Amino acid sequence: MTTLDGKRVAFLLTDGFEDSELTSPWQAVTDAGATAALVSPAEGSVTGKNGHEQKVDVSVTAAEPAQFDALVLPGGVVNADAIRLDESSVSFARTFFEEHKPVGVICHGAWLLIEAGVVDGRTITSYPSLKTDLTNAGATWVDEEVVVDDGLVSSRTPDDLPPFNAKVVEEIGEGEHSAQHA
Numbered sequence: 001m002t003t004l005d006g007k008r009v010a011f012l013l014t015d016g017f018e019d020s021e022l023t024s025p026w027q028a029v030t031d032a033g034a035t036a037a038l039v040s041p042a043e044g045s046v047t048g049k050n051g052h053e054q055k056v057d058v059s060v061t062a063a064e065p066a067q068f069d070a071l072v073l074p075g076g077v078v079n080a081d082a083i084r085l086d087e088s089s090v091s092f093a094r095t096f097f098e099e100h101k102p103v104g105v106i107c108h109g110a111w112l113l114i115e116a117g118v119v120d121g122r123t124i125t126s127y128p129s130l131k132t133d134l135t136n137a138g139a140t141w142v143d144e145e146v147v148v149d150d151g152l153v154s155s156r157t158p159d160d161l162p163p164f165n166a167k168v169v170e171e172i173g174e175g176e177h178s179a180q181h182a
Helices: 019-031 077-083 087-098 107-116 128-136 158-174
Strands: 008-012 035-040 045-047 053-055 070-073 103-106 147-149 152-155
Touching: 008 019, 008 087, 019 035, 019 070, 019 103, 019 158, 070 087, 070 107, 070 158, 077 107, 087 103, 087 107, 103 107, 103 158, 107 128, 152 158
Parallel strands: 008 035, 008 070, 070 103, 103 152
Antiparallel strands: 045 053, 147 152
8 A cells, every 4th residue: 555654735626626526535645644735715614515614724825835745636616617717726736737746636627727738738537528628728538537647647527536546646655757748
C-alpha cells in the first residue's frame, strides 16, 4: 500500500459539489497518511448538493500551492461552473500543472482545467457532457473509468471513485511528474 505520510493534499471546491467526490478521495488520501485541506473561494464552510457540509480550511486567495503536494478537484455541476469563474481558483489550479504536481479531477471538475488552459495535448475523461468542451480545448477525451496522463488522474462519475481514489493515491505517492506538458 502506498503511504502518503508527510504529503499535503488540497481539495479545491465550493458549494454544490458532488458530496462523494469530496468525501471518498478525502478519506482515501488521509487513510494513506496525507493531510487534506479544503481550499475554497467560499468562507466558513461549503455544502454539497446532497447536504454534506465541511469547514473551509483556507481561502483560495490565501492558499499557496507551494504548501501542497497535490490537488484534487471534485465535480458537481454547480461547484464546477462557479469555481471556473473564480480567477484565484483558476490560478491556484494552474500552478499545480506549472509545478508538475499530481492533480486528480472527476466529473465536471475538468471545467476548471479548461479555464486554466492546461488540458491541451492531454488524454482525459470526465462526465460525458464535457467531451466537446475538453476536445475543443485540445484534449483527447476517452470514456474510461480512470485515465492517468503524466500526473493528471481523471474519472467520470461517483461510480468510478474506487479506481480514481487508488490512482490518485498512487500518483501522489510518486510525486512530481515530468515537464512533458509544461
